[in-house]
Amino acid sequence: MLLLSTIREERDRLLEGLAKRNFNNAEATLDKVVALDDERKSTQTQLDQLLSEQKSLSNEIGNLFKSGKAEEANAMKVKVTNLKEESNVLEERFKAVKAELETELLGLPNLAHTSVPHGSTEEDNEVFKELTGTIPELGADTMPHWELSGKYGIFDLKLGVKLTGAGFPVFKGQGARLQRALISFFLDQASAAGYTEYVPPLMVNEDSARGTGQLPDKEGQMYYVTEDDLYLIPTAEVPITNVYRNEILKTEDFPIKMCGYTPCFRREAGSYGADVKGLNRVHQFDKVEIVQVVHPDNSYDTLTEMCNHVEGLLQKLELPYRILRLCAGDLGFASALTFDFEVYSAAQKRWLEVSSVSNFETFQTNRLKLRYRNEEGKTTLAHTLNGSALALPRIIAALLENNQTSDGITIPDVLRKYTGFDIIK
């Protein structure tokens, strides 16, 4: 959620940013927000005035009763009752204005960082770092991962359909081991980089979902348990970032570095073709997430640090990758700047997104009420960042496809101590 102070004081910059994001009616929306905020303030001032009068009169009534002047007290009661009627009307108006203001604010996306390129679709994303690593030369009998899975019995989509439905792959045998190996590897790497490991709940309440911006923006993306009003997490970002919801930190608490492995659940309606084939897009997948809560002065350095961490993982896995800087049109609602990491699948001959690293600045912390006490003792919003490190299915797809040989699928060196085997046969 954007800050009202930003909307009031940096209107031009904001209009520019909203235009970049192709946001319609930006000017009218900002005008409306400011007008609502003005009304909220003036309503509150009037309301407070009335409440204050009521309060002091009520105290007088108490004193009158004590000194035995019941008649005067009763006369005063009528006065207060009248005041109360007046204030009730104002209070209703106050609540309505506040709610409307909130709705408008929730509809505004984060202001994109100045380095975010213009553009409306993923075609306009900037290649921040060109292909790094080598694309393997594969033979004529190269298979995509969904065919390899059948050949080696790594995972089974049909079985998933039988057990649950489309988009719920079942990993088995060496495939299941590979999955577990990757999780351990990613977590060990995160721990070594100073992240504290969490095992969070896989369902969250409404407050948590709102805190990180899943609600109300992406309600349809989440599985929802109606009986208990809980949401299945679409990413570990949600529970982990909410650890510090409603907290006031000290500057010496920074940086807070957290990581966690969780399954992720996404309803992901509306895609087709190669995008959703095999493991390319599924409803349940595993991911290790890294999250940081930092001082606003350091958040862009932290973004770089987190990108370096993700890059290191891809290098250790010996996967060819590139880094994109997302354009304004492709940038997530809550993000100020996002780098996407893509690995190249030699068999599918396409790039697969395996990580997204973002700085949200104060967009999430404003909703989360996640603050710190600054040098002057004032409470100030912290910055949050997160990144996938990494999401498993497409890593597995790329590993299977790029490492296929006539003898089987070779496992990268770094994973061998985790898998316990060096080739999938």
Next chain:
RNA sequence: GGAGGAGUGGCAGAGCGGUUGAAUGCACUGGUCUUGAAAACCAGCAUACUUUACGGUAUCGGGGGUUCGAAUCCCUCCUCCUCCGCCA
């Protein structure tokens, strides 16, 4: 799932209808004292909104109600504790 008890400031813990945003203790911050430290003493110490400012308003688990007036009474939801049941 059933029965009972409880939720107050960073923590502990009073208050149980009337200037109570809330006693007291601990913790914390600043000061005096001291060569330094400790002790002692003095002062400060919730959050948010609002006001140019003085100040004002709201918040005692959440929401609603009764009353001129609620931390205190009523309803409801949530959470925790104890006992019973069930269970990996």
